[in-house]
Amino acid sequence: QQQVKQSPQSLIVQKGGIPIINCAYENTAFDYFPWYQQFPGKGPALLIAIRPDVSEKKEGRFTISFNKSAKQFSLHIMDSQPGDSATYFCAASLKGGGADGLTFGKGTHLIIQP
Amino acid sequence: DAGVTQSPTHLIKTRGQQVTLRCSPKSGHDTVSWYQQALGQGPQFIFQYYEEEERQRGNFPDRFSGHQFPNYSSELNVNALLLGDSALYLCASSVGLSGYGYTFGSGTRLTVV
Numbered sequence A: 001q002q003q004v005k006q007s008p009q010s011l012i013v014q015k016g017g018i019p020i021i022n023c024a025y026e027n028t029a030f031d032y033f034p035w036y037q038q039f040p041g042k043g044p045a046l047l048i049a050i051r052p053d054v055s056e057k058k059e060g061r062f063t064i065s066f067n068k069s070a071k072q073f074s075l076h077i078m079d080s081q082p083g084d085s086a087t088y089f090c091a092a093s094l095k096g097g098g099a100d101g102l103t104f105g106k107g108t109h110l111i112i113q114p
Numbered sequence B: 001d002a003g004v005t006q007s008p009t010h011l012i013k014t015r016g017q018q019v020t021l022r023c024s025p026k027s028g029h030d031t032v033s034w035y036q037q038a039l040g041q042g043p044q045f046i047f048q049y050y051e052e053e054e055r056q057r058g059n060f061p062d063r064f065s066g067h068q069f070p071n072y073s074s075e076l077n078v079n080a081l082l083l084g085d086s087a088l089y090l091c092a093s094s095v096g097l098s099g100y101g102y103t104f105g106s107g108t109r110l111t112v113v
Helices: none
Strands: A004-007 A010-014 A020-025 A033-038 A045-050 A056-059 A062-067 A072-077 A086-094 A099-104 A108-113 B005-007 B010-013 B019-024 B031-037 B044-050 B053-057 B064-068 B074-078 B087-094 B108-112
Touching (some): A020 A086, A033 A062, A099 B031, A099 B044, B005 B087, B019 B087, B019 B108, B031 B074, B074 B087
Parallel strands (some): A010 A108, B010 B108
Antiparallel strands (some): A004 A020, A033 A045, A033 A086, A062 A072, A086 A099, A086 A108, B005 B019, B019 B074, B031 B044, B031 B087, B044 B053, B087 B108
């Protein structure tokens, strides 16, 4: 049972464009929504995270938009660079992951073309 | 500042064998969680260890077991290996049971033949 649905599966954007990756969740008890970036041969690295009491959070070029009523959240990457090419995962958890760990989406393979 | 260290990096085992994977958490972290990442998929939660006890467990059979040592390092053991156990096994460390701010290791790539 997939509790976090992520789309698109893959995405190609020109340098400077704004890739947008979307996730939808089912469990309304989730209260922590992180995004992870993974390069080949490496483990996921935390990019940015949001709690459901805010609708948007920005950290550098990365922005999370959160829509609690729609049970959806998305990642925007401003001024994208070739070095942003990686696989991105959204995730969700109860009580910050202390219970049942993180539930991940299936990932989005992002390519930023020069 | 050493991050999460996992060993070995790659491993090939035969179906039916047993395997032990090791993880040293990031300095200052006392909680270790293990995840399985199949090719092309997101990581799936196996279990979490804190104060040398298994605190939470995902939907994995009893063939998957673990241990945490007094120095917070951890082992993941898988018995009676199946071909479907082939995956990248990730260790993540954090502070306490909040689960915020996981730091992942680079993983152990297990291939079962």
